[in-house]
Amino acid sequence: MEPLTWTGILGAWLNPVLWVAAAAFAVALVLYLLVGLVAPASDVEVNPDGTLAVRMGPRVMAALALRAAGSLLGLVLLAYVVGGIALPWGAAGIVGCIAKRFLPVWIALAVTFAVSIAYKRKLGLYGRLFDSTIGMIGFGLVMFWLFTAIAAGVFDLIATHDPLTAISGLKNKPPGVPVPGAEVLGPGSHYLLGGDALARDVFSRMVHGAWVVIQIAPLATVFAFMVGITLGLPAGYFGGRLDTLISFLANLILAFPVILLFYLLVTPEMIQTGIPSFMAVGLFIFPLIFTSVLIWSRFHTQRQKAVPMLAVSLFVLGWLYLSLISQTGTPIAFMGPLDLFDIPSGAPRVFVSVVFVNSPRCSASCGGSPWTSRRGTTWRRRRRGGRGPGTSCSGRSCPTPGGR
Numbered sequence: 001m002e003p004l005t006w007t008g009i010l011g012a013w014l015n016p017v018l019w020v021a022a023a024a025f026a027v028a029l030v031l032y033l034l035v036g037l038v039a040p041a042s043d044v045e046v047n048p049d050g051t052l053a054v055r056m057g058p059r060v061m062a063a064l065a066l067r068a069a070g071s072l073l074g075l076v077l078l079a080y081v082v083g084g085i086a087l088p089w090g091a092a093g094i095v096g097c098i099a100k101r102f103l104p105v106w107i108a109l110a111v112t113f114a115v116s117i118a119y120k121r122k123l124g125l126y127g128r129l130f131d132s133t134i135g136m137i138g139f140g141l142v143m144f145w146l147f148t149a150i151a152a153g154v155f156d157l158i159a160t161h162d163p164l165t166a167i168s169g170l171k172n173k174p175p176g177v178p179v180p181g182a183e184v185l186g187p188g189s190h191y192l193l194g195g196d197a198l199a200r201d202v203f204s205r206m207v208h209g210a211w212v213v214i215q216i217a218p219l220a221t222v223f224a225f226m227v228g229i230t231l232g233l234p235a236g237y238f239g240g241r242l243d244t245l246i247s248f249l250a251n252l253i254l255a256f257p258v259i260l261l262f263y264l265l266v267t268p269e270m271i272q273t274g275i276p277s278f279m280a281v282g283l284f285i286f287p288l289i290f291t292s293v294l295i296w297s298r299f300h301t302q303r304q305k306a307v308p309m310l311a312v313s314l315f316v317l318g319w320l321y322l323s324l325i326s327q328t329g330t331p332i333a334f335m336g337p338l339d340l341f342d343i344p345s346g347a348p349r350v351f352v353s354v355v356f357v358n359s360p361r362c363s364a365s366c367g368g369s370p371w372t373s374r375r376g377t378t379w380r381r382r383r384r385g386g387r388g389p390g391t392s393c394s395g396r397s398c399p400t401p402g403g404r
Helices: 008-038 058-086 093-101 103-118 124-131 133-153 202-238 240-254 258-265 268-273 275-283 286-299 303-325 347-367 374-383
Strands: 044-046 052-054
Touching (some): 008 058, 008 093, 058 093, 093 103, 103 124, 103 133, 124 133, 202 286, 202 347, 258 347, 268 275, 275 347, 286 303
C-alpha cells in the first residue's frame, strides 16, 4: 500500500490557488498595517436621510482588500475540507482523510453557529459574540476542540487507532505512512500524522489528548483560582512586606514563558526528582484554606453553625486531599487501603502544572484590586458613614480614596 500525500488529487488544482491566496492575504495584511500607521482616519458623513456613511479612504480600501483576501483564503481551505469529505478515502490525501474523520465536529459546529446566529438577539452577551468576526473565530476554535474531545472521549469517534497501541516498524515515521499488514484502504490503514518515538499514532493521540485536557482543565482552573485568591486577597489587604513577597513570587513565575515552564514541569527528569508530587502537597491544600475562610467569613457571627460546618468540610476535604496527593508509584504514597482513588499516571503532573502556571495571574489580579486593600476598606466604611451598606453621605460630599 502506498503512502498518502498531503493533498492527493486535490493538490493539482487547489495547491496553486492556496499559495496565491496566502500570498495575497499576507500582502493585504502588511498593507493594512502600514496604511493604519500613515493614513488619516476616514471621515464619517451624514446622509440627507440621517444615516451615517464612511467616506472611501485608504484605510477603508485596505480593510476591504484584507477582508477579500481573507475570504478567498477561507474558501480555499473550505474546498480542501469539502473535497476530503466528498472524495473516497485517501483520494484527497492526508488533509482529506483528516477532514473526513472530523465530520461529526463539522456538523456540530455548523449547527451551533446556525442556531446561535439565528437567535443571537435573544441570547444576550453570548449572542453579541457573533457580531464580531474575531469573536466568532475564537469561539469556533474553542468549540472545535470541545466537540473533538466529546466525540473522541464519549463516542469513540474520529481517532483511527488506539492512542496507547504501538505498531512495530512505525517508530518516528512521517505522516501518511501505511500500517504494515493493512490490505483495505480506509480508516486505520495509515498513520495520518505519522508515528511517535514509541510507534504510536500521533493523530489518534492528539484527538484523545483533547478529551484529557477537557477533563483536567476546568477543575485545574478552579484550583488555580482558589490558590490565587487565597494568596492575593491577604497580599492586597495587608500590603507591606507580604504584598511585596507574594507579588515578587508571582512575577517571578510570570516572567517565564508559559509553554516552556509547563513542559519543564512534565519532563521525565523533573518527574524523577519528585518535585511535581511535592508541589501537589502545597498547592492542593489551598482549597481547604479557601473553603475554611469562606465558611468562617460567612458564619463567624454564628459559631453554632460555623464550627460544625468547618469540621465536616475539613474532614471531607482533608480526606480527599490526602487521597489526591497519595498516588501509587510516586514518592508520596502513604494512604494504603484508606486511599479513595488513584488518578491515571501523568494526569496529576499535568494538573499540578496547569495550577502552578495559572495561579500567579489570579493572585496578581486579586492583590492589585483597590477593593481588597485596607485603604479601600476604610474608604468604603467612611462612604457608608459606618452604618452598613447602602447608607448615603447625609448631604455632605462623599470622600474618595486619597481624599479626593
